[in-house]
Amino acid sequence: MPELPEVENVVLSLIDKIKGRTITHCTVLRPNLIRKPTTASIFQADIEGQEIIHVEREGKYIVFRTTDYYLVCHLAMTGALLYTKFGQNVPAKYTNHRHVILQLDNDDILYYCDIRRFGGLRLLTPTEYHDFLPIQTLGPDPFSDYAFTLFKSNLGSPDVQKKTIKEVLLDQSVLSGIGNIYACEGLFAAKVNPTKLVSTITDIEIDKIFQETKTILQDSISKGGSSISDYMNADGVKGTYQNYLQVYGKKQCPVCNTNVSRKKIAERTTYYCSTCQK
């Protein structure tokens, strides 16, 4: 499940290889993963000949800026961008899930793969990109300047106040890049119960949630992210942060040995320790 640390590692593993490369040929095997423009043939025609100027992460999105467009990619839960040198193959588990093939001018290939096909690609004009609400309305990136101030300010809005903190941490417009795993881990480290309403959370707790979450994200980035099931970076290399998770997917609390509680919050399975997290 690529969240901020995983997406960051995809970008880090990709950027030096593809920056300055031109996409010479594009093949779309699964047209319905092309969310924009409306047909795969337009996507193919438009992207061919484009030079990749830059690649960056925006929340959990990967954005490729090209000569004339923005290629916006979301990996959802099982997506992968896999870079292969000429003649190489993608890792076996993705072989039957290659959906878009981008041939580069050095004969290397960038594949967009997705096992469950929840992710997708968009090729947007600069105007369309600047109107693309999901990115335009992203909350602060946890590592950006003033992120804490903006996060805290977003928590103050009336509709956010009445929700649970777990639900709000998953809201990309409040703080960007957090998914189910890091929301659970951040709240565990901050010792805050995920079912707590934002209106009942103290300033000290808000500070703790932000700082702990940021520390966890940074630690995970440096360990290559979490490879729970399918995640790997563009080189097919898995992360190791799954070995450091404290509560997500766990049976017992590593601090007090209480059985970890599992509860659905906002339709997502939430893991927490009812003893440690008040």
Add this chain to the structure above:
DNA sequence: CGCATCCTCCGGTTGC
């Protein structure tokens, strides 16, 4: 017309 809620997209995994 702007906002909130609903529904759908999938295949690997789990459970019966």
Add this chain to the structure above:
DNA sequence: TGCAACCGGAGGATG
């Protein structure tokens, strides 16, 4: 062993 239920991030559709 076979089949059905389950899971979920995002975003378009619907109300």
